[in-house]
Amino acid sequence: MVVAIGFEGSANKLGIGIVKDGVVLSNPRHTYITPPGEGFLPRDTANHHRQHALSILRQALTEANITPQDIDVVCYTKGPGMGAPLVSTAIVARTVAQLWSKPMVAVNHCIGHIEMGRLITGAKNPTVLYVSGGNTQVIAYLERRYRIFGETIDIAVGNCLDRFARVLKLSNDPSPGYNIEQLAKKGEKLVELPYVVKGMDVSFSGLLSYIEDIAPKLIASGDYTPEDLCFSLQETVFAMLVETTERAMAHCGSDEVLIVGGVGCNKRLQEMMAIMAKERRATLYATDERFCIDNGAMIAQAGWEMFRSGQVTALNQTTCTQRFRTDEVEVTWRG
Known part of the structure; x- marks a missing residue:
C-alpha cells in the first residue's frame, strides 16, 4: 500500500489531493478569482496560494481520514506553469516533506492530467488531447x-477562450471558459472565423485578434449577439482540435481518445470528439470538473506511479520550471 499526497499550484487553482493505490481519498482545492475582464497576475496568485495552503492541507488530511504518518511520498508540480505560484506551492510541499521525513517526487503537470484521466476513465492506451489555459x-x-x-x-x-471572455466582460466565477460555454449554448448564428491548422499544429492568436476586433462592431450592429460569438468561437477552435486529434489517431491506429485539462470539461468539445470517435469506431474518454480542472489528486496519482517505479527526487533537485515539456519525462511506470 502506497499513499501519496500531491500539491498542485501551477496557475490560479491551489489543490492538495491524497491517493492510495489508485483510490482518491481527498481532493480539495481553492481557486483565485479576479474581477470580470481581468486575468490573474503571478504575484497575486502566489499570495493566494500561500494564504490557503494550510487550510487546504488540513482539509485534505481530514477528508482522507489519515495522519501525516500514513503518507509515503510527497509529490508536487515542478512545471509547466506560472513561476511564482509554482514556487510558492513547491515550498509548502518541501517544508511538509522535511517536517514529516518523507521522500519527494517532482511531477510534470501535463503528465499529472494524463495519469488522472487514465485512472478515472480506465482508458488503456489512448491518444490524448490535452487542453487547458496554458497548454x-x-x-x-x-x-x-x-x-x-x-x-x-x-x-x-x-487562454484564447479566457481572453475573449475578458472582451465580453464575463465573470471569472467559476471560470471564464465555463461562462463562454453557457453563452455558446444559446448561440444560433455562426460567424466565419480564421481556421488555422498547420500540419499537426494549431494556432489561436490570429483567430483571437480577429474576433476581438470584430466583436464590438458585430454586437453594436445588432446582427449578432455575444451568444452567437461564443458559439462561433467554440465551434471553430474545437473543430481544429478534433481534426488534429483524429489525424494522430489515424497515425497511431488508436481506438481510444482521452480528453484532459480544464477545457476538457466542455460538453460541446466532448460531443464533437464523440462524433469523430464513433465514426472511427473508437471510444471517447473524458472526466468532469473534479478531475479535469487542475487538482492535487492528479499530481498525487502521477507521483504515486513514479514512486512505485523507483523514481524519487533529491531535495536539492526539488525546483520548479515554467517550461517543462511532456516528452521530457521518462515514463518508467508503463510497459
Missing part, C-alpha cells in the same frame, strides 16, 4: 515517453 497538445505514448504529435504554436485554447 494545448495532442499526445500518444510510445517507448517510455508521452510523444507530442501536435500542439499550439502560440497561445493555448483555454
Whole structure:
C-alpha cells in the first residue's frame, strides 16, 4: 500500500489531493478569482496560494481520514506553469516533506492530467488531447515517453477562450471558459472565423485578434449577439482540435481518445470528439470538473506511479520550471 499526497499550484487553482493505490481519498482545492475582464497576475496568485495552503492541507488530511504518518511520498508540480505560484506551492510541499521525513517526487503537470484521466476513465492506451489555459497538445505514448504529435504554436485554447471572455466582460466565477460555454449554448448564428491548422499544429492568436476586433462592431450592429460569438468561437477552435486529434489517431491506429485539462470539461468539445470517435469506431474518454480542472489528486496519482517505479527526487533537485515539456519525462511506470 502506497499513499501519496500531491500539491498542485501551477496557475490560479491551489489543490492538495491524497491517493492510495489508485483510490482518491481527498481532493480539495481553492481557486483565485479576479474581477470580470481581468486575468490573474503571478504575484497575486502566489499570495493566494500561500494564504490557503494550510487550510487546504488540513482539509485534505481530514477528508482522507489519515495522519501525516500514513503518507509515503510527497509529490508536487515542478512545471509547466506560472513561476511564482509554482514556487510558492513547491515550498509548502518541501517544508511538509522535511517536517514529516518523507521522500519527494517532482511531477510534470501535463503528465499529472494524463495519469488522472487514465485512472478515472480506465482508458488503456489512448491518444490524448490535452487542453487547458496554458497548454494545448495532442499526445500518444510510445517507448517510455508521452510523444507530442501536435500542439499550439502560440497561445493555448483555454487562454484564447479566457481572453475573449475578458472582451465580453464575463465573470471569472467559476471560470471564464465555463461562462463562454453557457453563452455558446444559446448561440444560433455562426460567424466565419480564421481556421488555422498547420500540419499537426494549431494556432489561436490570429483567430483571437480577429474576433476581438470584430466583436464590438458585430454586437453594436445588432446582427449578432455575444451568444452567437461564443458559439462561433467554440465551434471553430474545437473543430481544429478534433481534426488534429483524429489525424494522430489515424497515425497511431488508436481506438481510444482521452480528453484532459480544464477545457476538457466542455460538453460541446466532448460531443464533437464523440462524433469523430464513433465514426472511427473508437471510444471517447473524458472526466468532469473534479478531475479535469487542475487538482492535487492528479499530481498525487502521477507521483504515486513514479514512486512505485523507483523514481524519487533529491531535495536539492526539488525546483520548479515554467517550461517543462511532456516528452521530457521518462515514463518508467508503463510497459
